[in-house]
Amino acid sequence: MASAVLSPCRSASLARRRHQAGLTPWRLRVLPVCASTEIELSRWLARTPWQGGVPRAVVARRQTHGQGQWGRRWQSPAGGVWLSAALPWSAAHGAPGLLGLAVALALAERLERQGLPVAIKWPNDLLIGEDKLAGVLPRMVHRGGRLRLARVGVGLNVCNPVPDGAVALRQWLPLGRCDPEAWTAELLLALDRSIALAAAPQAVCQGVEGRIWTRTVRDPSGSGVWEVEGLSADGSLRLRQGTRTSSWTRWPAEPAADL
Structure with missing residues (x-):
């Protein structure tokens, strides 16, 4: 498994931004193709147990059996961002149900910086109009009755082909702003922000309510x-x-x- 997902330039830029924000560096791994980043993250956590609360993520350029809600398959061709992350989490970060919403809100904020009219479909999808742009699959990991960490799977359509009922960034943004590598960095920054957001439940609820997809x-x-x-x-x-x-x-x- 490769040890870096971003180009040296992009990786250095992300590291600098994280350092300026006082954030712990990510441990990143990438595969050109895998069955599921969720499976690969589980294997990584089994081989190298979670220690010190350092966030880690597995990114695949393509998945053959991506996992969505209710065990549904998430189509994951090349050109999108397919990522599974392990995040430090404690009771102080808020109720478990806030995790997916906090990630969706943080990612929506970064997408809105590009002028995209994003809506949040409770509890774990991001839409443009009625079409799905991204999905978030959150879960908590407990050990011995204690909360150990949070896991989040995210799929973001960037310049990949999409099925009916879905949309990709390439349909809304110039190709120069549809680099999967750049959006991987954006997603990691959104995951960082989600931890801070989830510690403020009222802010998460207000942010999601203001972007709710339907009444x-x-x-x-x-x-x-x-x-x-x-x-x-x-x-x-x-x-x-x-x-x-x-x-x-x-x-x-x-x-x-x-x-």
Whole structure:
């Protein structure tokens, strides 16, 4: 496995920016192709146990079996950013449900710097219009009943081909601003910011609410349409349907189809 994902120039620039911000350097590894960066990160953590809270990330130029929500496959051809990271996390960083939202918010902020009209689809997608630009797959790792670290998988469409219902940065930005290497650096900086954001739950909720993709959602279980009232401090979605209220901590699963 290679030990660097960024060119020397880009890597030096990122290191300088992190040093100026007082941040710990990332440990980065890259594969030209792998089944899943999630699998590769798990292997890395097994070989070299987590110590000292130094963030690490595996980046693949292409995945053959990228993992999305509910175990769905995430198409990951060359040209996008496909990354899995391990981040230091403690109870002081806020409720576990805030992790994915904090990452989505931090990445949205960096995309907005390029003039992109990004919306956040709770709990873990970034959209332009109705099309998916990026997905975030967060989870917490516990050991002996104690929170050990946070893991986040992120897929960002940059200049790769995309399926129906998805969008890539190349459709909105000049090609000179669609360098996957540059967006890898942007994503790492967003992950840095997400830790600070998650320590301020109110700021995360306000930031996401201001970028929410819709004000109504249809319940996959068949309970009709709900109005989105906002987010709770733990990152859950608050809903209302007339006098009824509900709270989702994650998107409900769709009923299984009859076989």
